[in-house]
Amino acid sequence: MIPAVEVLDVGKSFGPFVALDSVNLVVHQNEFVSLLGASGCGKTTLLRIIAGFESPTRGQVKIAGEDVTAQPPHTRPTNIVFQRGALFPHMSVRENIGYSLKLRKWPKARIDEQVDRMLALVRLDGFGDRDPQKLSGGQVQRVALARALACEPRVLLLDEPMSALDLKLRQQMQLELRALQRRLGATFIFVTHDQTEALVMSDRIAVMNGGRVAQFATPRDIYRSPSSVFVSDFIGQTSLIPCEIVAAANGIAALRIASGAIVQASMARGLPVGAKAVLSVRPESVRLSAMTATLPEAALTGDIRDVIYLGPSTRVSVAIHPSLLVWAELRDEEAVGLSPGVKVSVSWAPEAALVIEEGAPS
Amino acid sequence: MVAGSWRYVWAYVFVCAVMLYLYVPIAVTVLFSFANSPRLSLPIEGLTLDWYSRALDNPLIVTALRNTALLAAISAVGGCLMGTAFAFGVLKLRQERTRRVLLGLGLLPAVVPLLVIGVALAVFFRTLGSKPGLFNAAVGHVLISLPFVVLTLNARLETFDFSVLEAARDLGATPGRAFLDITLPLIRTSVIGAGLLAAALSLDEFVVTWFNVGTELTAPVLIWGLMRRGVDPSINALATMLLAALLVLILAATMTSRRAPQ
Incomplete structure (x- = not known):
């Protein structure tokens, strides 16, 4: 099977600062992979390179076997859930979720149908006409998730989507997200600095340090057989x-x-x-x-x-x-x-x- | 009465004095524009709108008002387009220092004396061979409105969450589409507010206009010309009309910026 995402020898420098130093990562289809590391380890930069918001200084990114290194974000089959949701404040929840479908010129009836499905998926039925500014933190992230999933991307990227939520809600969302990924059979790449979060949700974890992947393995192997101090x-x-x-x-x-x-x-x-x-x-x-x-x-x-x-x-x-x-x-x-x-x-x-x-x- | 109350009385007296100082000249002008005697003296015998109809019958005044409106519109549109583009461009710069310096340079003309700007523009246009006229004046008006537009837009963009733009791009929007669908609706009220402010600044601009407008007339230039031949009550009417237009613009600018989404 063709891997969902291949990151091949990717490096990224901002001026003299090396954010990523030769990263190799192959993510299988339907896999839940976490990029785990302290702030400044390059995990968010790597995610943004996969999404297309940063272009790597060297190396190559492939999605489903296709080289997308030179593609802008709007043509890539990836969608991202941002740290603080980044919902469009001037649109209703329904318009937010349907935005990608409107851009793809789906007929109105089909958009409505898909938006309703997405609202059900994130358990927000009946919230369609709400104003995003009147949602709680957890609801904002669910809408952001629904919006990113609406056009059925090959790969869903999540940039610390729960870091602004309190512990109880975060734990609940972790399980929900994990169940959702299993049900959809989609590929998720999840950035986090929270090791428990990574252990709970991931099929495999890439522990990052200083712009490199220190170890890429299952949670059990990472915990039981760490490859380095x-x-x-x-x-x-x-x-x-x-x-x-x-x-x-x-x-x-x-x-x-x-x-x-x-x-x-x-x-x-x-x-x-x-x-x-x-x-x-x-x-x-x-x-x-x-x-x-x-x-x-x-x-x-x-x-x-x-x-x-x-x-x-x-x-x-x-x-x-x-x-x-x-x-x-x-x-x-x-x-x-x-x-x-x-x-x-x-x-x-x-x-x-x-x-x-x-x-x-x- | 206790000593504390006396302090309050003095405070009131002082505040009243300042208020009188600020507003009596304006009030007198407005009042006399409605007075039915041609001589400017109190007490006023009766009220009339004669001076207004006389002003509007005067082709010079009508031309001046039309030109003033035209310049205000050009300032609003031109200032907004350039100022918004500049504010965006500056914000996108990665280097914090360059950004600060450029922003400072963008705002600097606001404190350069108008006389200097006026003379400099006049000399500049002469070198280019551009004849004084409305076009030159319009360039000057846009120039002096720009710092205020940049300031307003910069304040808005500093709280602008750029991740919503990335979200739009990520969901499939081209850069142009993201601007139309997301950026524009979110900054619209600030842009309109800045435009109204630019129009208000242009409305009573005299110094830069005087050096560059040549033989064309704007309301402030005409008032200055008429004043040299003594005070005609229709000047009061013209000034009051300018004042009313300014008040409307400033109020509208304040209200739109207050309604801006946070």
């Missing part, structure tokens, strides 16, 4: 511990950390013994237990620094070395008896921790 740090909470590889076998490595303790973790890429690396361990994989006298010397121990109650869980930081903190996320009953200053032993299942090459490209 940057990705590991950016997605979710993690403790990053500098270490040195002392032995390796069957994908499990033994590592020495600064305190002298030997710990184990899984190693996807075969690094040589003696190599410096970074150990990434997620808080939910860390177990803490009160110190017993029978621990081997190389076991990992530390003093509890902070205990933070989060409701469903409790987050505990342990100083395993004067400058090294490991975070653990525990269920309530596991956290009983833990308070700042208590000595604990720290452990995790080797397959739940990951060794990442220190200089891996971010």
Whole structure:
């Protein structure tokens, strides 16, 4: 099958500032892809290049196999949902949604029919004659979505469409958007700086950093097997511990950390013994237990620094070395008896921790 | 009475004095344009519209009024077209500094003395070999109205959400279509307001007109000419007509800009 969108070696500079540095990205048809990164990472620039609002300094953009690099936005089979909706304030909701169809010279009756379908799709039946300025933030974004979907674009681009909404509404819209994409069987490219949003909605996530794609993979792979320290740090909470590889076998490595303790973790890429690396361990994989006298010397121990109650869980930081903190996320009953200053032993299942090459490209 | 109240009394007196200073000369002119005695002296014996009919019977005054209206219309249309295009062009510039400098230069003529503009234009036209007349005066009028149009439009465009234009382009509109469907309806009230302001500025423009209009007449030029031969009450009528037209234009400009969508 022809990919929905191909971004081939695209670069973009604004004067001396490099916004995108050789980006390659192939999005399949009917796929929900998120471009995730902090502000300034180039995610919005990439989206605008796909939409046609910016032209790349080099590289090529193909949509459904056709090279559209030189095409202006109005001839591209993409539509965009803007951050703040960008509804036409002088038109009714109905006129907003029907605008692209009017430009395509659809007959009036067919436009009305399609607009009604779109209103139903975003669950705004009966809102057609409203003035966009009298809509709530969530309704504005739904109308913007309906307007962008009305002419059935091959690819829908979404530029942080929920960043202005409050948390509850955002969570609800995330699920709706995901369900909508499944139902329509359309290709969505979604820009966000919110990792939870990206994890909830995406088939695949492109984590971006400094104008490059750091990793492009499924949410599970991004979370479980980050390809670099940057990705590991950016997605979710993690403790990053500098270490040195002392032995390796069957994908499990033994590592020495600064305190002298030997710990184990899984190693996807075969690094040589003696190599410096970074150990990434997620808080939910860390177990803490009160110190017993029978621990081997190389076991990992530390003093509890902070205990933070989060409701469903409790987050505990342990100083395993004067400058090294490991975070653990525990269920309530596991956290009983833990308070700042208590000595604990720290452990995790080797397959739940990951060794990442220190200089891996971010 | 306590001391505080006296302070208020003085404040009222002062405000009244300023108001009198501002409006008595205008009020007198308007009043005398309706007075039935040819001499300008109080008390007024009776009211009449004679001076108005006499003014409108005078072919010079009619020509002057027609020319003035024509120049006002040219200022409104020409100033709006050029000023709007300029405001848009400046806003599209990427460099913040260049934008500020250009905007400043666009507004500068508003504080250049009219005498300087008038003389400079006259010399400029002479070098070009363009004879003084209504055309030269019209060029001058558009020039002096431009900064005000630019200022009005710039204020509107600063709050203009350009993403709606991108949305239109994205949905399939060509640049021209997006301008007609989206930009124009959204800035229309500001453009009309700026046009009315330009017309109002043109209506009583004298200095630049005087240096460039040659032997043609506009209302302010004619009034100046007539005044040199003593004050004829029909001058009061002419001045009052100008005043009324100005008031209407300014009121209309204020009302349209107040109705502008935010």
